[in-house]
Amino acid sequence: MSDSLERLYLAVLAARDLDPATSRTARLFQRGPSKMAKKLAEEAIEVVIDAVNGDSEAVIRESADLLYNLTVLWASAGVRPEDVWREMTRREDLLGIAEKLPKSPMKLPKVASPRMASRRPIVALEGRAGRKRH
Numbered sequence: 001m002s003d004s005l006e007r008l009y010l011a012v013l014a015a016r017d018l019d020p021a022t023s024r025t026a027r028l029f030q031r032g033p034s035k036m037a038k039k040l041a042e043e044a045i046e047v048v049i050d051a052v053n054g055d056s057e058a059v060i061r062e063s064a065d066l067l068y069n070l071t072v073l074w075a076s077a078g079v080r081p082e083d084v085w086r087e088m089t090r091r092e093d094l095l096g097i098a099e100k101l102p103k104s105p106m107k108l109p110k111v112a113s114p115r116m117a118s119r120r121p122i123v124a125l126e127g128r129a130g131r132k133r134h
C-alpha cells in the first residue's frame with residue numbers, strides 16, 4: 001500500500017505546476033489548502049456513508065478518491081509519505097511495548113527490543129495523577 005501511495009504522492013507533486021485548466025491537482029493547488037481540506041472531508045463523508053449503506057464497491061472507489069485528496073493535502077502541507085510511515089512505525093513500536101507491560105502500572109519491562117534501545121524510556125504516569133501544575 002505504501003508503494004502506491006508514494007507513487008501517487010510523486011504524481012501529485014509532478015502535477016501541481018501543470019495547467020489548472022487540464023489538471024485537477026494543479027487546480028487544487030491553485031485554490032489552496034482550504035479547498036483541499038474541503039475535498040478531503042467530502043470524500044471521507046462519502047466513504048462513511050457508503051460503508052454504513054453496506055456498499056463495499058463504493059467504499060473502495062471513494063477510498064481511492066480519499067487517499068488521492070489526502071496526498072494532495074500532504075503535499076500542500078509539506079508532509080511526505082515517509083513522515084507518516086515513521087509516525088506509524090513509532091506507534092507500532094509503542095504498542096508492542098505496551099502489550100508486554102505487566103498489569104502493575106509501576107513495573108516496566110527490563111529489556112526493550114533492540115530497535116527501541118536507543119529511544120526514550122516509557123514513564124509510568126499513573127502515580128502523577130494528583131500532581132498540580134505550577
Ligand SMILES: N=c1c2ncn([C@@H]3O[C@H](COP(=O)(O)OP(=O)(O)OP(=O)(O)O)[C@@H](O)[C@H]3O)c2ncn1[C@@H]1O[C@H](COP(=O)(O)O)[C@@H](O)[C@H]1O
Pocket residue numbers: 008011012015018022023024025026039064065068
Ligand atoms: N489518483 C488520482 C485521483 N483519484 C481521484 N481523482 C479525482 O478526484 C475525483 C474525486 O473528486 P470528486 O468526487 O469531487 O470529483 P467530481 O465529482 O468530478 O467533482 P469536482 O472535483 O470536479 O468538483 C475523482 O472523480 C477523480 O477524478 C484523482 N485525480 C488525479 N489522480 C492522480 O493524480 C495525478 C495528477 O493528475 P491530474 O490532477 O489530472 O493532473 C495523476 O497521477 C492522477 O492519476
